[in-house]
Amino acid sequence: MHSEPRSGRLAAWGNALLAGLVPPDDAALAVVGDDAVHRVTDLPGESAPVGLTLALGRLRALGVSGLRVALPAPGHPLGLSGPPEFNARALESGEAVVCHGAGLGLVPEVSESGPAGDVHVEVVWHCLPVREAPPADVPSLGEAERELAEALREATRVLTRLDVAGSGPAAAAAIDAYRARTEGGAEVLAPGYPPRAVRVLELARRVGALVSLAYENGHGGAVSASEMAARGEALRPVERTARRAQVAAYNAYVEERERR
Incomplete structure (x- = not known):
């Protein structure tokens, strides 16, 4: 993501x-x-x-x-x-x-x-x-924001417990570096979107970066098939939450227009 x-x-x-x-x-x-x-x-x-x-x-x-x-x-x-x-x-x-x-x-x-x-x-x-x-x-922006905050905490907690690369200070530094690359000189969303949509999309990208780092940065302590399966089980709902939030952010323009 x-x-x-x-x-x-x-x-x-x-x-x-x-x-x-x-x-x-x-x-x-x-x-x-x-x-x-x-x-x-x-x-x-x-x-x-x-x-x-x-x-x-x-x-x-x-x-x-x-x-x-x-x-x-x-x-x-x-x-x-x-x-x-x-x-x-x-x-x-x-x-x-x-x-x-x-x-x-x-x-x-x-x-x-x-x-x-x-x-x-x-x-x-x-x-x-x-x-x-x-x-x-597709959730509302408010629902997406609450779900993302919980997903970020849960992903960090579970991946730390599993000793998976992608949790801890190294992951935080990698995520910050990724955000600096992607956000430098680029708009998160186009003009016309509400600030909350921008905030939700930024957080969704941060959660998505954590998921990607956990998959990409080696096996950490998850060396057995059962531990790899546990990692997948932990990441799937987090990745799902991040995708739902992305859609909510991009769709916020239409949703606000319909409410008005």
Whole structure:
């Protein structure tokens, strides 16, 4: 969970564009980020793939008033509402964007080429019909914030007890270094999002970094199969909480708009 999901960038900057807070070209550049190019295919009214600037304008013309994020995982259709074809594509990708107001969704297909250190990344967003219904298992910002605080304490407690690399002062230093890299010169969310959404997303990333460090920094004392299984059991609910909070943060723009 170190990297920002592409669906999060598309939803956040797409929402800022729909709100009139950023110009189309700026929104498209922010979504593309370090990738080479993004295109959208199967968009209603377009016979061929189009660039993001045109695609976002077309979605607005089709009645889209907001963009939500889905981050599903096996057994957890987080942010999805159907139909099965869209859910299956989103689950395979691990992420998707659901358009509020038009019954459409976007699923990214990522292709990479080139040598290490000079990788060329292209993203094709496939546009498919979605069912307009409440998304699955998305908490409110308040719920997400409370769950994250508890998840951070629980993850640290359990991983320390299991003697897993990724807990303790070394992990804290690594997380702080990661945050310094990712936050330097970059906005956590696009303009228009409430401060609480920014706070929740920052905490979700911190929890996600802890989970990733626990998996990546060697085995620590967890050398047996049973200890490795215990680590997985400890991390799965924490990672699930962090994903739910990410979705709540990215979707806060649409939720606030609906409340108003």
